[in-house]
Structures are given as C-alpha cells and as structure tokens.
Amino acid sequence: MTALTYSGVAFAYPGGAPVLDGVDLRVEQGDVLLVVGSSGSGKSTLLRAANGLVPHSTGGRFSGDVVVGGRSTRLHLPRQLADVVGFVHQDPEAHFVTDQVEADLAFGLENLGVDPATMRRRIEEVLDALDIARLRHRSPASLSGGERQRCAIAGALVVGPSVLVLDEPTSQLDPQGAEDVLGAVARLNADLGTTVLLAEHRLERAAPVAHAAVLLEAGRVASAGSPADVLADYPGAATVTRLGRLLGWQPPPLTVREAQRHARREDRAGWPEPAARSASGGDPLVSCTGVRVELGGSVVLRDVALTVREGEVVALLGRNGAGKTTLLRALAGVISVGRGSVHRAGPVAYVPQDPNALLFAPTVRRELEQTLRLIGRPDAHQVDHWLRALRLEDLAHRHPRTLSGGERQRVAVAAVAVGGAAVLLLDETTRGMDAPSRQALETAIAEHARAGGAVVLATHDVELAARAASRVVVLGDGDVVASGPAREVLAGSLFAPQVLRVLPPFLTLEEVASAAVLRS
Numbered sequence: 001m002t003a004l005t006y007s008g009v010a011f012a013y014p015g016g017a018p019v020l021d022g023v024d025l026r027v028e029q030g031d032v033l034l035v036v037g038s039s040g041s042g043k044s045t046l047l048r049a050a051n052g053l054v055p056h057s058t059g060g061r062f063s064g065d066v067v068v069g070g071r072s073t074r075l076h077l078p079r080q081l082a083d084v085v086g087f088v089h090q091d092p093e094a095h096f097v098t099d100q101v102e103a104d105l106a107f108g109l110e111n112l113g114v115d116p117a118t119m120r121r122r123i124e125e126v127l128d129a130l131d132i133a134r135l136r137h138r139s140p141a142s143l144s145g146g147e148r149q150r151c152a153i154a155g156a157l158v159v160g161p162s163v164l165v166l167d168e169p170t171s172q173l174d175p176q177g178a179e180d181v182l183g184a185v186a187r188l189n190a191d192l193g194t195t196v197l198l199a200e201h202r203l204e205r206a207a208p209v210a211h212a213a214v215l216l217e218a219g220r221v222a223s224a225g226s227p228a229d230v231l232a233d234y235p236g237a238a239t240v241t242r243l244g245r246l247l248g249w250q251p252p253p254l255t256v257r258e259a260q261r262h263a264r265r266e267d268r269a270g271w272p273e274p275a276a277r278s279a280s281g282g283d284p285l286v287s288c289t290g291v292r293v294e295l296g297g298s299v300v301l302r303d304v305a306l307t308v309r310e311g312e313v314v315a316l317l318g319r320n321g322a323g324k325t326t327l328l329r330a331l332a333g334v335i336s337v338g339r340g341s342v343h344r345a346g347p348v349a350y351v352p353q354d355p356n357a358l359l360f361a362p363t364v365r366r367e368l369e370q371t372l373r374l375i376g377r378p379d380a381h382q383v384d385h386w387l388r389a390l391r392l393e394d395l396a397h398r399h400p401r402t403l404s405g406g407e408r409q410r411v412a413v414a415a416v417a418v419g420g421a422a423v424l425l426l427d428e429t430t431r432g433m434d435a436p437s438r439q440a441l442e443t444a445i446a447e448h449a450r451a452g453g454a455v456v457l458a459t460h461d462v463e464l465a466a467r468a469a470s471r472v473v474v475l476g477d478g479d480v481v482a483s484g485p486a487r488e489v490l491a492g493s494l495f496a497p498q499v500l501r502v503l504p505p506f507l508t509l510e511e512v513a514s515a516a517v518l519r520s
Contacts, residue, residue, distance in 0.1 A: 003029040003163055003195040004050060009064035010219075011045060011054055013402060019045045021219040023064070027163075032189050032196040032209055034227060036234060037216035038434040039406035043167070043199040044090065046216065050165045050197060051085035052078045068163055083112055086156030087165045088149075090405040090432055092172070093140075093354070095152040101143075102127075102136040104151070105158045112159060126154040129184045142296055144320045149173060153181060157188070163195045164188070168405065170202055171431040172353065174319040174460045175495035178205050185209065201406070201434055202461070204238035204498060207231060207254045228254060236435035239463055239498040242509055247516070259502045268503075274511040277470055277485065282310025285423050285454045286331050286348055290340035293326050293478075300326045301478045303340070308423065308454045313445055315465035315486065316458040318475035324458040325353065327475065328425045331456065349421035353428045355412035359400040364392055367400060367415040375419055386414040389444040391437065405432030413441065422453045430461055442468045466490055466497035466507040 004027040011020040019042045027033045035043050048054040052073035055062035066073040069084035078087075089095065098104045102123060109119045127133040130150045140148055149172045156164060166185070170178035186209045188194040200206035207213070213230035215223045223230050231237040232245070232252050240259040244252035247266065253259040287307040293300050301323045308314055308331075316324045329335045330342060332350035352358070361367040368383045387393050390410045395403060400411050409429050417424055424445075430438050445455045445468055459465060465472055465486060472489040474482040482489050487507055490496050499506050506512050 001029040002026050005067045007065045011062050013060045019219050029195055030193045031211045034206055034210035034213040035199040039404045039437050041216040042219040043216055047165050047167050047199055051081045051087050084161055085163045086161035088153050088156045088169055090168045092149040092152035095155050096140040099139045101138055101151050105155055108159050122158050126157045130154050131180055147320055165197045167199050168432050177320055182209055256498055256501050263502050271515045274506050284309050285345050288342045291337045292339040294338050308456055310452050311449050312454045313449050313469050314456045315469035315472045322475040323478040324475055325427055328427050328458055332425050347421035348423040349416045350425040351413050351416045351429055355408040358412045358415055362399055363397050364400055364411050365396040368418045371415050371419050382418050386418045390414045391440040406434055406437050410437055424455045426457045462495050462497045
C-alpha cells in the first residue's frame with residue numbers, strides 16, 4: 001500500500017526558476033525512504049510538498065498532485081494534514097511557539113483536540129524516545145542547537161503521525177545524539193510501522209536505516225532503488241561506501257561492519273604508513289587562559305585554556321551542551337568571560353550556527369559587499385575571491401533567503417571571511433552542505449591556514465575533522481578533555497572516522513588512495 005504519492009509534481013518559488021520538475025514518486029507504507037542530492041537539487045522542497053507547505057505557505061507555481069493518507073495536498077492545508085504528516089524543518093527554531101519544551105509538545109496535541117490522558121502519555125513517550133525528559137521544563141531558547149533539534153523532532157512525533165518527514169534531522173547533533181535520533185526513527189518504523197521520508201547529507205548513519213532511496217538532480221528523480229544501488233556512484237555517499245568504491249569492493253559497503261568484512265580480505269602488504277601531518281609553529285593569533293563562563297546560572301566553561309596559532313586548523317569536538325559554541329563566542333568577544341582572559345593578536349571573525357542571523361542583503365554579492373562597507377574597505381577582488389572559493393559565483397545574484405540551507409551556510413562563511421580576519425571561528429557551518437560544498441569549504445579553510453591565518457571549527461562531523469584539522473580539541477561539560485594531533489585524538493574516540501575504524505592507522509580516503517598508488 002502506498003502512503004505518499006507524488007504525481008507529475010512541478011514547482012517554482014515566486015519569481016524563481018523551477019525547483020521540482022515533473023516528480024513521480026511513491027513511498028510505500030512502512031518504508032523509510034532516503035532522499036539524497038546536492039544542495040539546491042530540490043530535496044527540501046520535495047519534503048515540504050508532503051504536507052502542503054509547498055505551495056500553501058510559500059506561494060509559487062505548482063502543478064501535479066501529492067496525496068498522503070488519501071488526502072490531496074492541493075485540497076488540504078498543512079494544518080488539515082497535521083494528524084497524518086509530522087514534519088521537521090532544517091531549522092528547529094521554526095517549530096517552537098511557547099517558552100517551555102513540555103508546553104510546546106502539548107500545543108500540537110491541544111490543537112488536534114487530544115484528551116488530557118492521551119496527551120500526557122504521548123508526551124512521556126516522546127520525551128523518553130528522544131532522551132530529552134531532562135529538558136521538559138527548559139525554554140527552547142536556552143538549549144543548544146542539537147537539543148533544540150531533538151525537541152523539534154519530538155514535536156513532530158507526539159501527534160502520532162502515520163508519515164514522518166525529516167529534513168536533515170541530525171545536522172546539529174553530536175554522534176551519539178544522531179545515533180539516538182535515527183535509532184528512535186528506526187524503532188518507530190519497526191514497532192509502529194511509521195512511514196518515514198528522510199533527507200540527509202550524513203549518510204553514514206541514515207543509509208543503514210533506509211529501505212529505499214532516491215537521488216534528486218535539478219528537481220528530477222535521477223535514480224531510485226535500494227540504498228546500495230542509489231549510493232554506489234553518488235559523490236556524497238558515506239565514507240565507507242566511497243572507500244569500497246576506491247578499493248573495488250563489491251557490493252560497496254553501507255556500514256562500518258560491512259566495510260570491515262571487506263578489509264579483512266584486503267591485502268595491504270607493501271602499503272606505506274600514512275604521512276604525519278606537520279604541526280604549526282606559527283605565532284599565537286588567539287588564546288584564552290583559565291576561562292570560566294556562566295550562562296543562566298550554570299557553568300558552561302570552567303578553567304579552559306586554548307592557544308590557536310598561525311597555520312592551524314583546530315576542530316572543536318564534543319557532545320551537545322559541552323560548551324563548543326560558548327568557547328567560540330568567548331574567543332570572538334561576543335560574550336564576556338566571568339574569569340580568566342582572552343587575547344587576540346588581530347581581528348577574529350565568528351560565523352554562528354544559524355546563517356540567517358547574518359543574511360539581510362537582497363543578493364549574495366551584496367552580503368559580501370556589505371561586510372566590506374561596514375569595515376570601510378570596499379574590495380571587489382576579495383568579493384570575487386570568496387564567491388569563487390566557496391562556489392557561490394552562480395548564486396551571486398540570488399536572494400540569500402531563497403537558497404537551500406547548505407547554500408546559506410556557505411554565504412554566511414563568505415560574508416564573514418571577506419572581511420579579512422586572520423582567525424575564522426566557524427560554528428557547525430557544514431550543516432546541510434552537500435559533498436561538493438563541504439569540499440569547497442575545506443579547500444578554502446586549508447588555503448586560509450596556508451596563508452598564515454587560522455580556523456577553529458566547532459563540529460560534530462568527525463569525518464570533516466579527520467580531513468581538515470591539524471589539531472583536535474575535545475570538550476566535555478565545559479572542560480578540555482583531550483587536545484592533540486588529529487590522528488592521535490581521533491584514534492582514541494568511540495566515534496572515530498570511518499576509515500580509521502576500517503583501515504587503521506589511515507584517517508582519510510586520500511591517505512588510503514595515496515598508499516594504494518605507492519604500493520602499485
């Protein structure tokens with residue numbers, strides 16, 4: 001039986017080019033369908049059409065039909081589909097309407113007329129399923145980005161929908177939180193038969209829970225089938241899948257366990273050890289000593305010391321709430337420290353988690369130009385440089401708010417970096433980015449460091465840390481619990497990058513490729 005059907009769906013936002021172009025798609029009842037594709041391919045728009053947000057809340061030109069739970073979204077508004085479709089946006093902040101998590105969960109149930117006893121039971125179930133019971137009396141505004149995202153997912157689950165639509169649900173979560181959320185989704189699917197439509201870029205966790213997958217390209221379904229078939233040649237596939245492709249493993253693995261089976265049969269005789277990454281010996285650009293920060297009566301950072309030098313790329317890891325964002329904000333001078341000191345040798349620029357906080361100009365190019373106007377240094381060459389470095393040239397004349405989440409992240413980075421600060425502090429900036437976008441960002445980060453700057457990157461993406469960082473710093477409950485070369489710190493982690501778990505001591509695909517070439 002089909003739970004959700006797209007028939008000839010085409011859509012364009014007001015004044016824009018088509019985003020969806022004749023999509024025909026069937027989501028079978030009880031399936032988890034994974035939607036993949038590059039930034040701007042139409043994934044989010046496809047998902048928003050599942051409950052009528054497209055076109056009822058967006059306007060624009062819409063043709064074709066979407067039927068969910070036997071109801072056409074052409075004839076039913078999103079609020080009339082809330083009992084059959086639960087939807088979670090890329091931006092969890094868009095979900096909250098009250099100042100308390102538990103009250104926010106109750107809000108949706110009250111609107112559906114659910115009786116108090118059932119309401120209480122459902123709230124308890126989703127609090128437990130997503131491990132957020134401790135947050136029930138908190139204000140969403142006081143939560144970390146990852147905590148807000150889990151609460152937003154709980155808000156979609158609490159009404160008991162038959163179809164759950166998730167747009168990048170793990171993009172702000174730490175590895176354990178991401179596994180918890182996708183584990184909860186898998187349990188809902190297995191135990192309750194909930195149909196799930198899921199768009200994700202972090203495919204190392206999403207692909208194993210999916211029953212089927214579709215690849216979108218330029219608003220069209222380019223391929224559909226099993227996750228293994230669809231992801232076999234997809235550039236954004238999980239690292240282990242691309243590792244299998246590199247080494248000729250058939251079928252390409254989707255999980256670390258499958259890859260380890262292949263690796264046990266791999267003849268690595270003659271493979272050289274991976275080269276050590278050179279440590280930077282440059283001058284300090286930003287440092288802090290004995291830093292303590294309290295927020296809302298709680299200690300968020302305690303006695304933190306960190307020095308970032310010329311040429312360094314530092315990956316800042318830690319679970320949600322560990323203090324990563326607070327440390328970046330303290331280094332940037334956005335917040336005051338209660339104790340300790342912060343020293344900056346020159347300009348420091350901070351890119352927050354939410355790119356919308358920075359984007360106000362009518363075009364992408366104007367965003368960058370506005371930064372240079374504010375510091376009194378107009379420089380068209382720098383604007384062109386950062387547009388090119390982050391692959392934004394084709395988007396230069398677009399309005400930033402019409403872009404996908406990953407595209408807006410790149411614009412926010414460019415709009416800050418164009419100011420020429422020696423130190424870039426990037427807070428979860430790969431959220432929603434596709435593989436080419438992440439590669440462009442990584443290249444820009446490396447070039448900035450080689451030119452004598454430094455980058456501190458707060459991230460939950462250990463694969464990114466393995467590829468980009470010269471040093472890894474791990475925070476836990478406001479303390480630095482580990483600091484050192486990326487290979488050394490990541491090798492001791494339960495959430496080590498996939499290549500390191502399959503073919504130690506190699507960290508990245510590039511290291512494996514170099515070793516294989518040298519062997520041959």
